[in-house]
Amino acid sequence: MIVHSSEAEEEDRAPLQVASPQSAKRARNVTRGFLSAVAAHTGAETDAVLLVVSELVTNAVRHAGGVTGFRLVAGPGTVTVSVEDSSATAPRPQRSKSGEPGGFGWHLVQELSADVRVSIGPRGKTVSALLPLSH
Numbered sequence: 001m002i003v004h005s006s007e008a009e010e011e012d013r014a015p016l017q018v019a020s021p022q023s024a025k026r027a028r029n030v031t032r033g034f035l036s037a038v039a040a041h042t043g044a045e046t047d048a049v050l051l052v053v054s055e056l057v058t059n060a061v062r063h064a065g066g067v068t069g070f071r072l073v074a075g076p077g078t079v080t081v082s083v084e085d086s087s088a089t090a091p092r093p094q095r096s097k098s099g100e101p102g103g104f105g106w107h108l109v110q111e112l113s114a115d116v117r118v119s120i121g122p123r124g125k126t127v128s129a130l131l132p133l134s135h
Contacts, residue, residue, distance in 0.1 A: 055105035
């Protein structure tokens with residue numbers, strides 16, 4: 001997770017934790033509101049954050065029984081997206097069958113993020129992705 005260098009910065013960049021969004025659409029809407037409060041502009045960085053949110057939430061819903069926690073944290077020049085679920089199975093690349101959608105999400109998350117961490121505990125896992133974001 002991101003550690004803020006001062007209390008003033010922490011107040012300006014307070015994390016957003018919401019009731020677990022059970023759809024990528026709802027998570028994207030929450031993220032858009034968060035980004036509009038912390039980002040100086042929209043663009044490719046914002047699109048990357050929204051895509052990572054979509055992929056992490058969709059993966060939790062499809063493969064892990066749903067989202068149990070969702071958190072956004074702005075740091076100096078970054079945003080961290082964290083999605084929790086109740087599965088203790090770490091994400092892994094999936095091979096998609098020809099003509100079937102899917103199989104690219106985990107790869108996209110890793111490509112778009114500066115850092116991706118998976119923490120597995122007794123209640124499931126948290127996948128956190130750190131992305132660059134202009135402020």
